[in-house]
Amino acid sequence: MLAYIKLEAVRQTLAQTRLRKLLIANVAVSLSMAMALSVQAQTPPRVVPPEPEVPPEPAPEAPASPEDVLPDTSTDTEKPSPLPDEILETEITVTELRFDGNSILDDTALQQAIEVAIDQNFTNLDEDDFACEAPSETTPWLPTQQTISQLLQFAEVVAACYKSEGYTTSGAVVQVPEDTKSGIGPINVLVIEGELETIDLAFIDEDEGEFVDVTGTQRLNDGYVRSRLGATPGEPLNVTQLQENLQLLQIDPLIQRVRADLNAGSDPGDSRLEVKVQEAPSLSASVALDNSRPPSVGTTQRQAFVREGNLFGIGDALSLGITNSEGSNAISVDYSIPINANNGRLSLSFDPTWNDIVDSDFFDINRDGDGPDIQSRAQLYELALRQPILRQVKGQTYQEFTLGLSGTLRNSRSFLLEDPFPLSAGASVDGKTRTVALRFSQDYTRRDGQQIFSASSQFNLGLGILNATVNNSVDDVGAVPDSRFFSWQGQLQWTKVLAPQTLLLLRSNIQLADQVLLSAEQFSLGGGNSVRGYRQDQLITDNGVFASAEMRVPIARMPESDALLQVTPFLDFGTGWNSSGQSNPDDNTLASFGLGLQLTQGKRNELTARLDWGIPLISVDSEGDTWQENGVYFSIVYRPL
Structure with missing residues (x-):
């Protein structure tokens, strides 16, 4: 609220007469510009692995097939010698079906399946859509006359029922009781539910082209793998579910490859599972150089990132990142731990940032030869829970739906001439803002060998607790932003393989807010990862929409160095507007088209270099002369690990 204080109140906070005059001449005339620069400085992007875009190769990648992780080792069992025809043709009036040994499927479901099979003369057993479901209403078994040959097929129906469930x-x-051999009576159906007898887990590694057993020396706890198999010794074995769980393990970033074999156990129907796992490297690191920071803090940005994905052997991850530009520094620390076998994770992160305005017009406001004169500091704390609700592999298509809940606390403070000062809307008299928010997210991903589709949604509820910034409306000004707000963010992305190493990328972001927002919660447009052709954070508003279309077409392949050069034509669009009746910027719509070049090298894309040139379709006021303000963006990412 005090960002709107009168100039006289500003003067009263300054100690020196000379400084007061300088501020009248410089700050008062350009305060709105300084506030805009401070907003940019206080909202640095979160330090993440320097991989701002979907890697071009491998393009959409399909999961391993079920046969790759669990080959079909079943063989045709030797059938007993057929009974004499006179016995097979013997007729029995079946008055009742008695099931024993079934725990997965109940009696009513099995009975109905047999009744349907009888009606269809047992021709439906090999159908792919064969199903065995319990009827909505239980009907009694009606006595029916069947031959011994048909009774034997009752067992095939039961086997088909269990097969349909995996x-x-x-x-x-099928057993015929002594009393029934007279020609009438009940029939017993003894169900044999195949159980898992044992799980033999071994870790392997490749040594000079051969795999050797390294069990006992691996870093990954074997309980991590066992819990994700979804199979327990002594319980009925769902082979279909086991295959899917093995496919999910194969795409786990901690697993290089997994192979399983199912062998016959000591009892009929029982199985022994042998699993061999090769660990993937869990340590990754990358460094990056780009010009994606706002000009107010220096456009050229350097990043370094390291991540250990298996810190204590239980799949827990520790990430450390640092980013730096001429006027900004940021650190990111994140620790996450799995809380269940379905990839639920609990994470804690801490992100401190330091920003100095290095823009020449504001670097030395008081002309004393010493700067920077405008600074900001911020700290972000986050506790997050992420739980996949659906993780499914069907054939070679993987899909996942995840819910997330997080709590964030963000402190920020701005300084003018080393004195605390409110340079952003909503800040207190000493330049402080505190935002406390709950965030509920929903993420969906679907991918196969030809495309990746992802959709994300997040609801943000700002709270006025824990000494969060709370402001009242100001006469003649209107609503003043504070920690109490509600907003929604949505994101869509679709990557499609059009031809070998030729991709189409479509993406879109949207944010809607119920009121004016603090700067850290606002929507920004412009820059290398937004509307190219404009400087970073050219437009900052409460609400906004962004859309982009891009092609990646190979123009040169260099197999000897595993290098690929692609041309990347693109088209970007974005528009933003404010809430609570606040006026919109004069130039609130951005649009551009352009062309880029992307070079990737290495089997894992160890080196990625990109250069984009965006041409604005809508002119905006811009007085700077940096590369990005001329529509040119570059990024270089190197991943040694």
């Missing part, structure tokens, strides 16, 4: 090692035996 229990391919289960079966059944």
Whole structure:
């Protein structure tokens, strides 16, 4: 609120007469520009692995097939010698079906499946859509006359029921009680639910082209793998679910490869599972150089990032990152730990930032030869829970739906001539803002060998607790931003393979807010990762929409160095507007088109270099002469690990 204080109140906070005169001449005339620069300085992007874009190769990648992780080792079992025809043709009036040994499927479901099979003369057993479901209403078994040959097919129906549910090692035996051999009476169906007898887990590694057993020396705890198999010794074995769980393990970043074999156990129907796992390298590191920072803090940015994905052997991850430009420094520390076998994770992060305005017009406001004169400091704390609700592999298509809940606390403070001063809307008289928010996210991803589709949604609820910034409306000004707000953010991205190493990328972002927002919560447009052709954070508003279309077309392949050069034509658009009746910027819509070059090198894209040139379609006021203000953006990312 005090960002709107009168100039006389500003004067009263200054100690020196000379400084007062300088501020009248410089700060008062350009205060709005300084506030805009301070907003940019206080909202640096979160330090993340320097991989701002989807890697071009591998393009959308399909999960391993079920046969790759668990080969079909089943063989046709030797069938007993057929009974004499006179016995097979013997007819029995079945008055009742008695099931025993079934725990997965109940009696009513099995009985109905047999009734349907009888009606269809047992021709439906090999159908792919064969299903065995319990009827909505239980009907009694009506006495029916069947031959011994048909009774034996009752067991095939039960086996088909279990197979349709994934229990391919289960079966059944039909027994004719002594009393029924007279020609009428009940029939017993003994269900044999194939159980998992043991799990033999071994870790392997490659040594001079051969795999050797390294069990006992691996870093990954074997409980991490066992819990994700979804199979327990002594319980019925769902082979289909086991195959899917093995496919999910194969795409786990901590697993290089997994291979399983299912062998016969000591009892009929029982199985022994042998699993061999090769660990993937869990340590990754990257460095990057780009010009994606606002001109107010220096456009050229350097980044370094290191991540250990298996710190204590339980799949917990520690990430450390640092980013630096001429006038900004930021550190990111993040620790996450798995809380269940379905990839639920709990994470804690801390991101401090330091920003100095190095823009020549504001670097030395009081002309004393010493700067910077405008500074800001911020700290972000976050506790987050992320839980996949759906993780599914069907064939070679993977999809995941995840819910997330996080709490964030962000402190920031701005300084003018080393004195605390409110340079952003909503700040207190000493330049402080504190935002406390709960954030509820929903993320969906679907990918196969030809495309990746992702959709993200996040609801943000700002709270006026824990001494958060709370302001009242000001006469003649209107609503003043504070920690109490509600906003929604959405994101869509679709990557499609059009031809080998030729991709189409479509992406869109949107933010809607119910009121005017503090600077850290606002929507920004412009820059190398937004509307190219304009400087970073050219437009900052409460609400906004962004859309982009891009092609990646190979123009040169260099197999000897595993290098690929692609041309990347693109088209970007964005518009923003403010809430609570606040006026919109004069230039609130940005649009551009352009062309880029991207070079990737290495089997894992160890080196990625990109150069983009964006041409604005809508002119805006811009007095700077940096590369990005002339529409040119570059990025170089190197991943040694």
